[in-house]
Amino acid sequence: MKAKLVLGSLAVAGLLLLGACGKQAAAGNSSSSSSSTAKSAKVMAVGSTALQPLVEQAAKDFQKENSNITVNVQGGGSGTGLSQVAQGSVAIGNSDIFAEAKDGVPADKLTDHKVAVVGMAPVTNPEVGVKSVTMAQLKDIFTGKIKNWKEVGGHDEAITVINRAEGSGTRATFEAAVLDGAKAVKSQEQDSNGTVQQIVRSTPGAISYLAFSYFKSDIQPLAIDGVEPTEANVTTNKWKIWSYEHMYTQKKIDDATKKFLAYMETDQVQNGAVKKLGYISIHDMKVSKDAQNKVSEK
Amino acid sequence: MKPNPLFTRSKEIRQDNWGRWLCYISVSILLLLVVTIIYFISSKGIQTFTKNHVSVWSFLTTADWNTGSLNGKADLGALALMTTSFVTTMLAAALATPLAFVIGIYVVALQPKFGQKFVQPIIELLLGIPSVVYGFIGLTVLVPIIRRHFGGTGFGILAGALILALMILPTITSLAIESMRSVDPSYQKFAYTLGCTRWQVIYHVILRISAKKLVVAVIYGVARAFGEALAVQMVIGNTVQFATNLVSPTATLTSKLTTDIGNTIDGTLPNNALWTLALILLLISLAFNLIVKGFTKGDRSA
Numbered sequence: 309m310k311a312k313l314v315l316g317s318l319a320v321a322g323l324l325l326l327g328a329c330g331k332q333a334a335a336g337n338s339s340s341s342s343s344s345t346a347k348s349a350k351v352m353a354v355g356s357t358a359l360q361p362l363v364e365q366a367a368k369d370f371q372k373e374n375s376n377i378t379v380n381v382q383g384g385g386s387g388t389g390l391s392q393v394a395q396g397s398v399a400i401g402n403s404d405i406f407a408e409a410k411d412g413v414p415a416d417k418l419t420d421h422k423v424a425v426v427g428m429a430p431v432t433n434p435e436v437g438v439k440s441v442t443m444a445q446l447k448d449i450f451t452g453k454i455k456n457w458k459e460v461g462g463h464d465e466a467i468t469v470i471n472r473a474e475g476s477g478t479r480a481t482f483e484a485a486v487l488d489g490a491k492a493v494k495s496q497e498q499d500s501n502g503t504v505q506q507i508v509r510s511t512p513g514a515i516s517y518l519a520f521s522y523f524k525s526d527i528q529p530l531a532i533d534g535v536e537p538t539e540a541n542v543t544t545n546k547w548k549i550w551s552y553e554h555m556y557t558q559k560k561i562d563d564a565t566k567k568f569l570a571y572m573e574t575d576q577v578q579n580g581a582v583k584k585l586g587y588i589s590i591h592d593m594k595v596s597k598d599a600q601n602k603v604s605e606k
Numbered sequence: 607m608k609p610n611p612l613f614t615r616s617k618e619i620r621q622d623n624w625g626r627w628l629c630y631i632s633v634s635i636l637l638l639l640v641v642t643i644i645y646f647i648s649s650k651g652i653q654t655f656t657k658n659h660v661s662v663w664s665f666l667t668t669a670d671w672n673t674g675s676l677n678g679k680a681d682l683g684a685l686a687l688m689t690t691s692f693v694t695t696m697l698a699a700a701l702a703t704p705l706a707f708v709i710g711i712y713v714v715a716l717q718p719k720f721g722q723k724f725v726q727p728i729i730e731l732l733l734g735i736p737s738v739v740y741g742f743i744g745l746t747v748l749v750p751i752i753r754r755h756f757g758g759t760g761f762g763i764l765a766g767a768l769i770l771a772l773m774i775l776p777t778i779t780s781l782a783i784e785s786m787r788s789v790d791p792s793y794q795k796f797a798y799t800l801g802c803t804r805w806q807v808i809y810h811v812i813l814r815i816s817a818k819k820l821v822v823a824v825i826y827g828v829a830r831a832f833g834e835a836l837a838v839q840m841v842i843g844n845t846v847q848f849a850t851n852l853v854s855p856t857a858t859l860t861s862k863l864t865t866d867i868g869n870t871i872d873g874t875l876p877n878n879a880l881w882t883l884a885l886i887l888l889l890i891s892l893a894f895n896l897i898v899k900g901f902t903k904g905d906r907s908a
Contacts, residue, residue, distance in 0.1 A: 357868075385868020387877075395872070412874035468759050473844075474673055475869035475876055496761060496855045497844040499865045503745070510750055511759050 349564035354382045355389015355402030356477060357500065358519060359553040362424060363402060363572075365581040370571050377564045385499075386410075386477045393418060393556050399565045401556040404477025406599035415599075417559065423572045424553040424587040427520045428482060429537035430530040431508055436515075438462040440531040446486055449515060452493030457513060469495035470507055470516035481551040482517050484601050517549070521586025539588050545595040545603050552597070553587065644888065651885030654682070654878040665882065671846035671862070673876035682879050684859070684886060686848050691858040693849070694763050694838065695831045698770035702778055703824050705771075710782035715808050726783060732776040741840035744769040749841055758853030761843030766858070769841055770831045778827035785819030786812050822898050829894040833887065835860035859883050 353363050360383050367379035384392075386403040390413045393401025404426070407415035430446060432438060436457045441449070448454040449467060458464045471492055472479035476499065483492065498504050501522045508514045509526045520537065523529050529537050532547075541547035555572065557565060571577060578589040597603050615623075654660050660682050668683030709729065713721030744765055753760030789812050797807045813820070843855020844865050857865075863883055870877035 383868075387869040387871050388867075391872040410871055412871040412877075473865045473869055475866060477869075494847055495845055496759075497857075497865055499868070503840065506745060510746070511753070514759075 348376045348378065349562065351377060351379045351400065351565050351568050352382075352398040353379065353400035353402055353555065354384050354392050354398045355400075356386045356404045356553065357383040358404050358426060358478065359402045359424070359555075362553070362581055362585050362587055363555070365585060366572055366577050367568070369577075369581070370568055374567065377567065379568055387475060390418075390556060393558065396558060399557060399561065400569070403554045403556060404551055405480050406552075406554065407556055408599035409480060418556045419559055419561075421555045421557065421569050421572070422552040422590055423555050423569075424578075424582050425542065425550055425590060425593055426553055426587055427537060427539060427542040427547060427550045428478060428517050429520065429523075429547075429549060430515060430517045430532070431505075431523070431527045432530060433508055433510075433512055433514045434526060434528045435512055436462045436465055436467075436528070438530065439528065440534065442533050443486065446530070446532060447488065447490065450487060450492055451490050452495075465513040468511055468514045469493055470504055470511075470514055471495045471497050472504070472517075473497050473499040477551065478517070478519070482549055485549040519586070520588075539592075542588055543592045543594050545597075550588075550597075552590075647881065647884050647888055650878065650881035652882070654875070654882040658875045658878055660875075660879070669846070669848060673870075673879060680875055680879075684883060686846055687857055687859045687862055687883065688886065690763065690842070690849060690856045691832060691860070694766045694770065694842070694858060695828055697763065697767035698774060698831045699778075699824055699828045701767060701771035702775045702827060706775055706778035706782050706823070706827075707820065709779050710786050711808055711812070713783050714786040715804070715812060726780075729776045729779045732772070737773065737834060737837040738840075740769050740773055741837035744837060744841040752853060756853050758851070759843065759855060760853065761841060761855045762851075762853040763842070763849050763856060764852040765841040766838045767852075769837050770834060773834060773837065774827040774831045777830050778823050781823030781826055782816075782820055785816040785823060788819070789815045818901055822901050825894055825898050825901070829891055832894070833860065833891060835864045839864045859887050863887075 353367070360381060364381045367381050371377065371379060386405055387410065389398075389401035389403050390407055390410055391401075392398045394407075394413055394417065401418075403410075407413045407418050407420065430441070438457060438460055441460055445454060445460050449460070450469060450471075452469075454460060455467055456464065457467060469492075472482070474497065478501075496507075498507065498516075501518055504516045504518060505522050505524065505527060508516050508518075509524070518527075518529075520539065531537065532549075535541055535546050537547055537549075542550045555569060557569070561569075573590070575591070578591050582589050594606055595603050596606050654665065655662050658680075660680070665682055665684055666688075667685055668681065669686035669689075670681040670683050671687070672681045709725065713725055717725075748768060749760035749765050751760075752758075752762075752765055756764065793811050793815065794807050797811050802810070838858055839861035842857060842861050844857045844861055845855040846857050846862065847855075849856040863880055866876070867880055870880060
């Protein structure tokens with residue numbers, strides 16, 4: 309009797325669980341291939357935390373005008389965004405890097421929508437006494453050949469390199485522009501702009517790199533080869549460390565997603581939220597970059 | 607014809623049956639959940655070895671972590687991560703345990719009224735603070751202090767262990783209080799009647815009798831410390847290497863997981879390798895559970 313009960317309850321639980329899974333899978337499928345007949349539509353955007361504030365702000369404004377469309381924005385990292393959109397579990401995958409640059413992502417099955425540009429620059433603790441370096445010096449610092457700030461004209465202070473997490477979009481952009489294939493020195497790794505900013509500000513001799521929007525008065529952005537990290541220099545590629553912010557979708561997308569992506573490219577967003585939040589508008593770019601980091605005139 | 611009440615099920619019996627079914631169903635859902643989670647993590651975790659052909663031996667015995675996103679060659683060794691996890695956890699337990707036991711003695715044997723009304727709730731309040739808050743306090747307050755007094759960058763095992771000690775203090779304290787309180791009060795009265803001093807009662811009666819449970823309390827604390835990710839990640843420095851001292855940056859299993867998981871693609875080597883770390887964590891916490899089981903087995907008072 310008892311054994312039967314246990315078996316029975318196991319079977320019941322199993323069925324319940326299977327049922328729940330099945331339902332979820334079905335819901336996932338229907339949302340990605342969504343129908344335009346539905347009155348209220350949902351758009352799910354997941355991925356890059358660097359892009360998240362912009363998409364969140366744009367989604368807020370977008371929903372004011374389109375009350376029947378709900379746009380859901382989540383973080384999780386570029387890798388998560390690309391994985392999820394490739395699997396079709398979300399409509400939009402936000403990423404700091406080209407899908408081609410990530411192993412395991414079927415880039416040919418995705419459509420790239422570039423919505424903004426982000427400039428990044430090396431930043432140091434203001435106490436190190438250096439305001440400008442050459443590209444070669446910067447490479448030597450991040451590969452561990454230069455170990456003290458006095459070697460590049462600063463104070464006698466050991467250099468503490470703060471890197472970004474392996475595989476992060478920001479790190480990929482920085483290494484492509486600065487390291488040129490060399491291996492970075494073994495160092496601290498942090499996974500968010502906020503933490504990096506906090507650590508660089510408070511750690512003597514610290515160097516890292518941040519998006520322009522994270523510059524604060526108590527950290528020192530470095531000029532490279534005499535070029536200042538400014539938005540104007542990014543638009544002409546005089547400043548080399550920059551990347552697109554991508555919103556990837558499947559090839560076939562529903563109307564709500566299409567509408568939202570079109571909205572992202574309007575002047576209202578590009579001159580509004582994009583600039584307000586410290587990104588650079590794609591309309592301002594005078595050059596373009598491809599997945600192999602080749603830059604060409606627009 | 608009215609059915610004979612002796613042969614029909616009464617409302618109470620039906621209630622009984624209903625309750626029993628409810629229990630069975632809840633327990634089986636729980637069992638299924640645990641089994642599926644273990645299956646999921648294991649199946650993902652072993653892919654590093656089955657699909658990507660990393661050798662198990664080198665994974666467990668080397669210390670370099672480089673998923674090969676740069677030059678295409680991957681070195682994956684979890685030894686440094688495991689070592690740091692162990693050292694940090696043990697140090698945290700070593701710091702928290704004496705404090706927890708002393709607080710326990712105070713609450714149980716010295717000032718039961720004040721202890722129960724004020725000290726215990728305050729300690730338990732610590733449990734409700736989210737770990738990111740601990741991490742942030744560690745990052746902004748503790749790390750600079752350590753840097754000033756112990757050198758280095760301030761990031762490292764010492765910062766991690768101090769934060770963890772604070773986080774597991776309430777766990778160990780609550781369990782210690784409970785186990786000391788479960789000692790039969792008549793033993794204490796006996797001891798006092800025999801002329802024991804208060805310290806003799808505490809040491810020879812309370813601590814002796816509850817010793818086994820106190821060990822279990824510490825193991826629970828250790829298990830919690832081992833699995834904590836976010837707070838540690840913020841202060842440990844996240845550099846995969848053996849720490850040369852307590853203030854050199856290093857990384858734990860959990861901090862590596864938290865830092866990297868969002869940047870990896872499902873089904874690729876970097877992602878699988880992280881699942882393997884998760885599998886190692888799962889096995890270790892399973893080991894902790896078995897140790898607790900072993901300790902409480904012969905204990906009749908448990």
